Amino acid sequence: MTEMQFFIDYSRCIGCQSCVQACAECDTHRGTSMIHLETIERIDSVQTAPQVCMHCEDPVCARVCPADAIKKTPDGVVQSSLKPRCIACSNCVVSCPFGVPKYMAEFEQMMKCDMCYDRSSIGKKPMCATVCPSGALTYTTMEEIQRTRRGIPVNSWKFGGEEVRTKVYVMVPREVERVEVNLVQIETTPKPLPSDPYDIALMLEGVEA
């Protein structure tokens, strides 16, 4: 059997929150949703972005955990903190380059997306990627995604000097090989903002009322 992989295509997201609602329904999540749906800036755009755990090959969250409470399964899925070990320091929360782990005081541990391990470990799709109506979250084979999408999947990231490889892929334009997130020097005199592509008033300039 060809291995199933997790793919995120932010451009497809419609912000419906099916993923958020369904995540809570996974048997082991028991009413708590562990996926984040980010609204970029609602005033400017309807753009939204779903964020599952990227399941890093060498997870920063686990490396910085002083209690050694964050474990990766042999098949590469990074789990929530082990409750007896978790000391609520939130090192993982601040260190994750994707902003995924959250310390949940109610449960006294860090909880995060575990790719619905009870489902994905037995060949079922994670809840979010099963229900997602837009295909922004997809769980399928590499062959299938390459056959059906214009963009290409990448799992290589560069955050300043830090290189990260993840189990989860994101869809990017064909010319992109790696997602690079660089620090931007904030200028003392701000440059004029680029024209706002989603401002309807700008689209209608010159049209009579």
Next chain:
Amino acid sequence: MAKLPESIPEIVAEFGPHLHTVPSGGWIRNSHEEKMVKTHCCFCGQQCGIQLRVSDNKVVGFEPWEDFPFNRGKLCPKGVKRYMQDEHPDRLKTPLQRVEGRGFEPIGWEPAMERIVAEIRRIQAANGKDAFAILTGASLTNEKAYLMGKFARVAMQTANIDYNGRLCMVSAGAASKKVFGVDRSANPWSDIPKAKVILIAGANVAECAPITTDYLWQARENGAKLIVIDPRMTPIARNADLFIPVRPGGDIGIFNGMLHVMIERGWIDRQFIAEHTTGFDAVEEAVRKYTPDYAAKIAGVPAEMIVKAAAMWGPAPTSFLLHARGIEHHSKGVDNCLAAINLVVASGRIGREGCGYAMITGQGNGQGAREQGQKCDQLPGSRDISNPEHRKFIADIWGVPEESIPGKGLSAVPLVEAIHDGRIKGLISICFNPTVSLPDANFVREALSKLEFYVNIDFFLSETARYADIVLPGSLMEEDEGTTTNVEGRVILHRKVVSPPGEAREDWKIICDLAARLGQPDKFNYASPKDIFEELRRASKGSTSDYSGMTWQRIDDNNGIFWPCPDEAHPGTPRLYEGGKFGHPDGKAHFMPVEWRPSAEMPDAEYPIFLTTGRVVSQFLSGTQTRRIGSLIEQYSQPVCEIHPRLAEKLGIADEDFVKVESRRGNVVVRAKLVKTIRPDTVFVPYHWPLDRSANNCTIRAIDPVSNIPEFKVAAVRISKVDQPTDPIAMLEVQAGGVR
């Protein structure tokens, strides 16, 4: 006596809407006792396949149904949480009667039914048969829709039956019937990804038909261009190759303008037009004056957008046009649709793979419920109640004299007006919450309080049911079985998952019982919904929406069957009009020329802003079900007024301020939401909430002359900043009409 028996906060305290947040039995599941039942979502016209988890005759969760071909496991948030309406604390489990000063108290079925029958007889004897009306809904199965139409004509003998599909599909249906001779989406959804250009007019696909999104994105992966026409930049519009932010009511400018450019540049299929259509000369004449500049003035957009749209649509090898309520909810809703359809027919791109046309059905059985004879002007099989042959055919099926079938009755809005002016004195309603969903809500509430006798059948006490004398506890979709017809024209089967709780009954049993008590036991002697379907099949035979070759077994075996299906060997008809053969007797498509006209109420000095209304993804229609589900209310808790920062600045309004949106008919007080994704001359308020949070307090009771659809998409309003309201309604929970 259909006035509220006690104060609204008192009724809300007892009957809700309350929020249900935890499944029956809690989150930790006892999996060995469970079974999964494959059925369909109860909400919108997509009718997604879903499996419901059942434990001890209780629905406790869901599981995606990945093998169902339409949605392949995909669901929107409403579908995911739909099971939370089961085992709900607000569920009605006994008949209720209104008691002045005390609210609603349980009453037995026997005295409840006796009183209903006595009141029907009294009112009809004193005021004529038509003085007792019926309002129904498009979330009912085909079997129930058929039953309601027959109940009205045979058991009640009233002409006045209409349904809430009047607020949904009637403009699209009328236009499609005029041009194509058939009222149905022309293609299966599998044709969408094969189209090279897709035009979406007035359809917030991402929020109102979320499952369709993947079909659109798949088309784009295959290289399709996407054109979206909407006063708001909706989530799908963000990715469009061309987004046209049309002025509310200006759609015809775009459609006629595009056709003008297509004719001028030779981007129409003259051969197809000559061989397969009639009436193009009149259309060509009508669009002659719609130069890009003229058309753009009507549409309120730059002229080059119209030219660009024509250049994308005109020469494309394959294409698909979809529209929904955005162009249909107008006093010219039918004309808007006709102008859009003209673009399809002039291109000749219909009835082939990847070439087509669809209206995006809103309600669960929006398609089927308009075919089975519960519209005021229709008999089963989409037959015309004024056509003597059609009447005779149905009279024979029903075993009644043709002359006993009443004529055309009043459609929903005039029907409520007739209640208001006293011509109609009694009402039975099922599956309809008009105090939230009809325009001019203050007028609707006033009308209901004038009824002499009102029976409401529902599973929750809706805002409308509060005006009832008797409330009968009916069934949720999963508590009964039957078929619906989805957005594509695919007839599918809903399975019975659990039994109605307490003394609640399946809707069809309530109606058959009532019919028997009204003196027609033999004509309503059905053993099951399947029995009703067998009669429906015969009643639809030979009609445009022919179900006669379908059986429940065949539907189940094939993941649904598309009508027409005229015999049991017939595979059904996923794609209509193949080979350029249309539904009219002459086999041709009939072009209809369209001229733009202003909306019933245009902004002026006193009310200078356009109000347009619509839906959000986490709520459904009047919210009777979805305003009772905790996580859906959490997602979008109360209506807000979307307003462009430029307009807000002019009015001194900041984000999150409370604003009063006020029309000549009423107002709604909500928080402002500043967004650049709406036209600066327009504001948007979603309509799912009741009372002082009802956008329909502001909308206008103007209807299309042909379809009688109300003009939900255009009203003139003024907006002002106000303090946070603290009256008793404002202090209610948000799902009940409060505000935070």
